[in-house]
Amino acid sequence: MTTAYTPPAYITFTGIDRADLLPGMLALSARYPIEWGVLFDVAQEGAPLFPSESVRRVLQSAPLRLSAHICGAAARSIVETGDAALDLAGFSRVQINHGRAGSSDSEIRNSALFGARQGVRAALQCQGDFPTDARVDWLYDVSFGTGVRPATWPAAKAGLPFCGYSGGLGPDTVFDTLRKFEIGAGAAYWIDMESGVRTGNRFDLAKCETVCSIVFDGHQP
Template sequence: MLQLPAFIAFTGVDDPGLLDGMTLLSTRYPIEWGLLVDDAQTHLPLFPDADARARLLARPGLRWAAHVCGEQARLIANHPVAATVDIAGVTRVQVNHGTTGSTPEQIGNTAWFGRRHGVRSMLQCSDGFPRDMRVDWLFDVSFGTGVAPASWPRIPQDGPFCGYSGGIAPDNVATVLERIAAPEGTLYWIDMESGVRSGGRFDLDKCEAVCRAVYG
């Protein structure tokens, strides 16, 4: 029997006008909504400004993760006491500090930052899953570009909480889950960004289509 993900993460929410639909969908399916946080890029889609983030996070009943990018992500990974990013209202924080992996010191700094704020910490990996259990690990070779990996790594037995990202969309998510082939009882999540956008806009219809394909 196919082992389904514990929840689906939809990253790139940038419009408070979608909150009613998000709330309805969250009553039917296990979802984590992801906010991309980088105040240097709020002029771009995907990166809501501080006011929009506050309006989104004020809605009760939604599970949120902050995906911190840019200078604040680099500070968290390398000098966390200097980081000033506001992550109040989320339950996990993903630190997108670069595309070349994380050193043991950066893993420790990221874990420390999460503990300081009472949330779980996440880092990306692109060459299999590390066994370091101080943080959650997202396998991602795409970095928001919609590129799928050549293969999906196995989650280490008795290892950290792990997730998968890269080119996942409504039309291929069922196939991706078959290729992941998570062992029975394995807890994991899947994350998607570009696969749930249409014309550059976050698309709740695509989110629902993914949920239906996964959970029925």
């Protein structure tokens, strides 16, 4: 089904892992509403997708819109205790990727508490209709960074918390996919992509620019 097109409030490009990307990120952010997603997991620091601490500090000091995507032990600590020893200076949003089985009431409460302590809004993932629980924002995610595109997408309706979509989005799919989203009057949403803007497992700013031109300038792939 194709619906009337409503552009997202912004695009999150997740998996920034190199400091040499910074000039291009700044240039692209000056043209489009972009959030750059930085993955946190101490067990994977320095691996593709997960920047080293030194690279992360360079990013945190830049005038960019950043979101912290927290994985691994730190994510588990947040949902269990509401706390984790992380330096999130410079981040305007935090996403806690703690598991694929949804979130319990206590996990939602602790995630919201952690975000409040950082002075930012927290987000959690969902795998069905967007929850009505407004303590956090919700990202529809059945892909978990693997590039799997869902067969159907939940509706974003006015009155729901801020909603996001991810899964199989990239230069070749974003034009058609966004026109399948059911976005109610007065509702806003964001989109998140990770594997779709990588080439040979390296973050590809040219793909980010292509996506932005399709989403915000109306160019067709």
